[in-house]
Amino acid sequence: MDIIKELSQVIKISCTSDAIRLFDAMFRKINFSTEILSFNGVDNLYAFRSSALANRASALVSRTSAPVNSAFESEACASASEAHASALVNRTLLFLGHADVVPVGAGWTRRQGYLADGCVWGRGAVDMKGAIVCFIEALKRNPEGNVAVIISGDEEGTAEFGTPAVLAHLQSERRMPHVDFALIGEPTSSSYIGDSVKVGCRGSLNVSATAHGSAGHVAYPQFTKNAATAVIQFLNHVDAHMRTVHAGDCHLEITSVVADSGATNVVPAIARGGFNIRFTKHTSAEQLEAEITQIAGQYCGVEVAYEVACRPFECGFDGEGQGGWPKEGQGGCLYGSNGDRVALNENMNDLANEYSVGLANENNNGLLAKLVASVRAATGKYPSITTTGANSDAKFVRAISSFAELGLRYKTAHQVDEHVAVSDLYELIEIYAKFLSDFFINTGY
Numbered sequence: 001m002d003i004i005k006e007l008s009q010v011i012k013i014s015c016t017s018d019a020i021r022l023f024d025a026m027f028r029k030i031n032f033s034t035e036i037l038s039f040n041g042v043d044n045l046y047a048f049r050s051s052a053l054a055n056r057a058s059a060l061v062s063r064t065s066a067p068v069n070s071a072f073e074s075e076a077c078a079s080a081s082e083a084h085a086s087a088l089v090n091r092t093l094l095f096l097g098h099a100d101v102v103p104v105g106a107g108w109t110r111r112q113g114y115l116a117d118g119c120v121w122g123r124g125a126v127d128m129k130g131a132i133v134c135f136i137e138a139l140k141r142n143p144e145g146n147v148a149v150i151i152s153g154d155e156e157g158t159a160e161f162g163t164p165a166v167l168a169h170l171q172s173e174r175r176m177p178h179v180d181f182a183l184i185g186e187p188t189s190s191s192y193i194g195d196s197v198k199v200g201c202r203g204s205l206n207v208s209a210t211a212h213g214s215a216g217h218v219a220y221p222q223f224t225k226n227a228a229t230a231v232i233q234f235l236n237h238v239d240a241h242m243r244t245v246h247a248g249d250c251h252l253e254i255t256s257v258v259a260d261s262g263a264t265n266v267v268p269a270i271a272r273g274g275f276n277i278r279f280t281k282h283t284s285a286e287q288l289e290a291e292i293t294q295i296a297g298q299y300c301g302v303e304v305a306y307e308v309a310c311r312p313f314e315c316g317f318d319g320e321g322q323g324g325w326p327k328e329g330q331g332g333c334l335y336g337s338n339g340d341r342v343a344l345n346e347n348m349n350d351l352a353n354e355y356s357v358g359l360a361n362e363n364n365n366g367l368l369a370k371l372v373a374s375v376r377a378a379t380g381k382y383p384s385i386t387t388t389g390a391n392s393d394a395k396f397v398r399a400i401s402s403f404a405e406l407g408l409r410y411k412t413a414h415q416v417d418e419h420v421a422v423s424d425l426y427e428l429i430e431i432y433a434k435f436l437s438d439f440f441i442n443t444g445y
């Protein structure tokens, strides 16, 4: 079946368990062993394909008849032959996706799964049923090599009974394969497919502030202390602090402001404000908390409470506050063979050579380099390496494998009229297919 029709069909299925079953059928059709693992009523799909080295060797040899059009590819594949089979390595790729979606909501101009204007419309088109369909299509073009797939039924929710439960279950039964690299199909692209690859996640700090004032008549401010004013001024101060002192590293969004004296002529005695800060590894939750507490001290009666929802993590880094990948808007920055960071300017094409050297010898066996090379081969451009955007299931695989997120364009994710251009789907298929075809070749990184 045409992938456009497949995507349309799976978008029309709003029930997550039914969508999981349709994906199950799709993976069985391309010779994966599959099982549906249910935890607390949440269905998830685990699919696995393993193939003998000899099969992959012959598949690779036959593939070399394809035209070679990239500097990376020419080095990796151009001389593939019978002898080249020894360069094959027994790796396993893990692909993560999710079949659940956020609620459709009201106000759509198109029906779910509708095809129009060169796009497929509907909830999950980009986040992320579309990427799963693309990966399946890429697998059809690359029928050899060990690939494990987890399609979670609980990513947009608590995420408790999805990917982490599947991983724990496989580990408890001692049948979790050794994973060399995890590819997560979340939407990471901005202007065009493959323009950014996500290699980590920012931290998330929730802060709630409570101001205690004293109520009284609005006409006699000398006898009152306005809690609402204190909270608003405090929020403004912290917001300005993040924009200046932590420019490029921290982003603050106010999520609630609550104060109501109950009358138009009474000053409120209590007010509350809440905000969330997303922060990179260039700072830490403890550092931010210390600064915010210090600011709160300048506003009489403001008390603050903190909850670290998530600590920042990045592929290739351990712990918090240890430098990390580049700040937003500063181009790429990767590790060289001597451990030094290789800085890149905005126009990465000018630094192609340095870029490839920087990715080589990375502590992921060069597999991140392969992904970057695949993007380059399929799109003609290098991706930027980022840690922006939302949290994903990457946090559950970071302990077992190096990883990266690469998927469709995120612009319409979670929005009314979510849609994906058909041309975007084909571009993502090209990137995924290129990555799969090179993944099992040892290029000597």
Ligand SMILES: [Zn+2]
Pocket (backbone or CB within 6 Å): 098, 127, 128, 155, 186, 187
């Ligand atoms: Zn998603």
